[in-house]
Amino acid sequence: MDSESNIKWNPFSPNYSEDPYPHLKNCRDNNPVQRMSDDSYFIFDYKHVSKFLKEKKFKVHSLSEYLGEKETYIFKNVENGCPYLSKATELWPMFLNDDIHRKIRRAITKAFYSLELADLLNESLETTLGTFENKETFNLVDFCGIYINHFIKKALNIDVEEYEQIKQYSNLLAKSQELYIPKQVYQEINAEILSRKNVFKNSIFKDVILEETKGLNLDDDQLYSIMMISFMAAFETSKDNLSLGLYEILKNPELIEFILKSDTKELKTIIEEIFRFSTPLQYTIRINPYSINVGDCFIPENSKLYLCIASANRDEKIFTQPDELIPNRVVNPHLSFGAGAHQCIGATIARQEMEISLVPMLRFLKNYSVTDVKWSKQILMRTANTITVCKKS
Template sequence: MTAAVLDLSAPSVVADPYLAFAQARAQAPVQWHEGLGLWLAFTHAEANAVLRDRRLGRIWADREPADRFADFNLIHRNAILEMEPPDHTRLRRLITSAFARGHVERLRPWVQELAGELADGLVERSAGTEPVDVLSGMAEELPVAVIAELLGVPDADRPLLRPWSNAIVKMYEYGRTAQVEQDAERAAAEFVGYLRALAAERRRAPGEDLLSHLVGVRDSDGDRLTEDELVTTCILLLNAGHEATVNVSGNGLLALLTHPDQLRRLRADPALLPTAIEELMRFDSPLQLFERTATADVAIGGVTVERGQKIAALLGSANHDPAVFEAPETLDVGRTDNPHISFGAGIHFCIGAPLARMELQATFGALLDRTSSLELGADPVRRPEFVIRGLATLPVVLTP
């Protein structure tokens, strides 16, 4: 058995995990990590198998002590991401039915207009001389606004959403403090309470937003979402949807700024934007690790994951596997052979992927359309977490 020596909290790994991933992949495709008490899958084939093998499931266990994490546990116990069939099948069918009302296309013109307004604001403030933070000025603004518009959250309440989400997702990191846990539970409780009240309003006066459709959706057997499932689905849409989009925007723009030849190539040929978005997701993945639990003994990558043991797919490592990607350390905005797994795979493939792709194309398209040049204005600051990989600040000089 090969034991992983990778310290996922080491500053050098948080700053750039890809060299460490390459070294680990050369040792063995699946390795045991003693500190985390789980297996790590480093290669694309094994990480993909982890995501697809039905004997490796998302088995939620409440955080203990349960009374201390009542609302955090509630929003995970009822989440589609933490379920397996048949519960997962039922819940995904209901959510997909609500999503199928054309919400992504309904929002596309609005998202493009908003992206343009945000980009205009950044360009005006920068004016080719002053660095402005693209994260706070655009990357963080747009996805939250989109999810809020999708759900029909009133304008006055929208500033509440991102702080709640930020606090909750910090619980997914390793080595978290008691204060982080306390903040996450408080945020979960406030978010749950807010959404219960908003859902009650939609029952009284439904609209054309996704929340109204989730409230009213029924399948052919008359089944519908419970209130806990409804609340949890809305929170998951915000947490998973906006965190990933914010971090692809930040990580991706930084990648383009540090590869000016690719930025010039994309500017010269805007038709490359869809493939460029996929490449930016592959090149510096917003989610680095996704855990599964074995429900039976599973042979994978030359080891046996015993029933009850956990194994994690290292998505960023898989997306840089030279067995699958030619020149994986090279950023190529025209890469067409790109089976990255940043959106997951199998039954847990991201249900919001079409929405995320639309937002990212609008963001990068607006920045390119409204500038003649983009340049780093100062060193970016990376967030100190490994699992959810993103930047804290990204100062950029934008020239009209």
């Protein structure tokens, strides 16, 4: 199939960072299964992305193994290099299969649900609104980041004072799983991870992880690996979902009014639509243990399949007017949290974060308008570096 079409996925195509969706639509419409030069495959249509996410026998690839293979190269000629990337990512559940995956996943889930979420989130919201009160202009990404940071910092008892440092730590952790990362950045990630080995102080969250993983005899590095992923997964995607969603809503005064007047049920519907529209995690990877046919394309066993969730969430076969944020969208089987065995552990938390914050934040932000946006070049996780908002005169 791919040989018949000139449309090739290219995240470096013009304006991809600003708006990947026209390019993804082009791929979906004209070449929905593409073989890449490294024999991996990209899949763009909802039907197959959804099916493969839910396929029980499909595996995830191991980031830790990949980084382990590359460490010799990454740290060649680096004085006092202390390769830690493979070790640091060893127990990140989205890259684990089978029994160890189930155990780590259960531990993290239990730890998150041991928290007094509603109290923590309400307190975070209050702090955030207080921090930005009377500001003429600010970065909306930080507005959202500070809300999530306040919650996650308390929940995980993170010993880092400055928000900017937390943001950098989280972003470098997120980059470790990105595409097209040069060794120079891996070295930076490695140094950051090593320097923050002791930031997760004692907490109920950590106690629950330890209790739940007793039989696994985790060492300190493995415990750190779990704490890191709990932190990054909670901070990065929530910040991105909220900031991308608010950015879109602020462009549309009617939408702001609609949301401010919504009841609980309507609010839940809108929030699902924001998840669909934002899709912070744009791609995820699976391995097929047996050969498959996707459309006309034969995919040999053990291939790396890049499932483009961002494209699936805009597939017009499933979603009417997919490029519009429709607050009362009734049928909305979006895949923003993935699906199947690796479905997002924090989905419920993400929903609660939104339910608590969306209306109060919009009440505050409706007096502001977006004046500038700087998108990050990240591919797997879509994020903006800055969304500048200014008070309306």
